[in-house]
Amino acid sequence: MNMTFRWYGRGNDTVTLEQVKQIPGVKGIVWALHEKAAGEVWKKEEIVREVEYIESMGFHAEVVESVNVHESIKLGNEESKMYIENYKESIRNLGEFGVKVICYNFMPIFDWTRTDMHHPLPDGSTALFFEKVKIERLDPRELVREVSEASNLTLPGWEPEKLARIGELFEAYKEINEEKLWNHLEEFLQEILPVAEASGIQMAIHPDDPPWSIFGLPRIITGPESYERLRKISDSPSNGITMCTGSMGANPENDMTAIAKKYAGMAPFSHIRNVKIFENGDFAETSHYTEDGSIDIRGVVKALYQQDYTGYVRPDHGRHIWGEKCRPGYGLYDRALGIMYLHGLWDAYKAMEDERNA
Template sequence: MRMTFRWYGEDNDSVSLEQIKQIPGVEGLVWGLHHRLAGEVWTEEEVMEVKAQADKQGFHLDVVESINVHEDIKLGLPTRDQYIENYKESLRQVAKVGAKVVCFNFMPVFDWTRTDLYKEMEDGSTALFYEKAKVEQMDPYELIEQTTTSGYTMPGWEPERLKTIEASLKAYETVTEEDVWENLGYFLNEVLPVAEAEGIKMAIHPDDPPWPVFNLPRMITSEKAIERYLSLSDSPAHCLTLCSGSLGANPNNDVPAIIRRFHDRIAFAHIRNVKIYDNGDFIESSHRTQDGSVRIDDVVKAYHENGFTGYARPDHGRHIWNEECRPGYGLYDRALGIMHLWGLWDAYELVKQKEEA
């Protein structure tokens, strides 16, 4: 397991590279050009600038999250071909700084959905929260307004992207889930050969949450859906980002079992916990197994017993110790999460060594 940490760039993150450097076992940054809109080409000058920043602290840039897929590609519009060509060029550019994995998603309109960015927990910390009944009753524009008031640009909720939200929602009124699957296949057929030539694994992220929101299609939601997705291509560049929190929000998803079945296709692991309530609400808890509903101990065990050598990162953390940060992306709780994951990994490694002795 190769530990990484998501970083949004200089002047766009409350966490510095100097701070990340002090977290044991972190070897690389999960990065992106967050000022670039979906469909725009990432330039060599820009990616080299990030590399120069990472080099100062000895971090690699093996994992990109993410080169966003333009909505016209997901909708299958005639304009998609130019945006796909732009995507291919961006892949070629990130390969120049050593990128080996590109985490992406194909979620229509909204990359992820929460109803409260700072829901207070029993211990006084706050975390990202999803209230099921509220989503079912609220207008999507109300959700947009409250999600863009944190002071930081949120991935998938960038102001420029939201300017076209009304047109996007309208466009999906006649688009079915099967249509989106077909459009996803078209996209992969075009980009996978380029990714393979550049030594990059295209690792799709599950839908978050793993069920339809605002009547929009959702595809990567379950073990069965992952099986269908992986059957679309036998290219070695065709892989998964396995997010235990996204899939784990549905209690019917056995995340450790999914890891054991598809471990050889997982290029990137997002490891986080969620606490699910009986009414369907969920909140993002600490990484500790007992604090949530996902068996994080078994998640790590599933990776360890299958000799996982891919990249991992702690995903969303709580906001603790009065830290002011991008929602879900502070320093303290993600650093604690890393140490919990390393503790589990080291324990399983010790057991293995004893069994082999």
């Protein structure tokens, strides 16, 4: 596995690349032009500036997360073609500077949803939390206010220019059901996949987070059946997935070990994290350690090891520990611990295999 670390850029992250260099085994930085609004073209001069800085610190810059998909594309409205053309140009520009994977999602309005950014855990740390009843009772505009006030840094997928139009967007999505959203995803992929192939880039769609409908909005990347339908859209080698154990695994019906065994070949990029799922439908982010949550992280890593997985991997949301002040879910300390746990599992499976072959 090719270990990476997500980073939000100079001036937009509490973590520095000098600090990331001290985490053993990290080869690459997962990056993005976070100041760009969804739908804008990523220009070559902007891309090269980030890539050269990341590479100057000894990392590769082969994974971008995310080139956000404009809501017009998801809605399939009259502006969608313009934004698809912009997306194609961004793909071409990124390919020119060595990017190999673009992570993206197709979630309406909210790229991810939590109700508490700093939920207290029994060990004294805090973490992201999803309270099902609160979501069912809450006006989404109130959620926007609460989440935005919980961080003094920009939150990916919660772009101010989009959230300022939240009422308008909810009205537009009244006409969009899951089938229509699938149709718009297919139209998008049929347009961009040839460009991605020609640019040497794999597109890796991220599962919906959480993997079920909220606020009446359609969700379509929710389980293994979604991956089967995605494959039917196109057999292009650029039509891939981001396997996220915490997002898809928040639904206990999704067996992430089985999904890793079956779909790792579709996944050039994997997010590995743990969540604790409660009987009432709530879930809390936890450490990566298998026993702390409901996801069989050991089983997932074993499935990847047995397939000699060479894709890009990153630890995902970490707890806020040891008094760290950071972007919710994206501090240094707990993600560094997560990396070492994932490395430890991988090394243990390798040692067991070596013993059997001795």
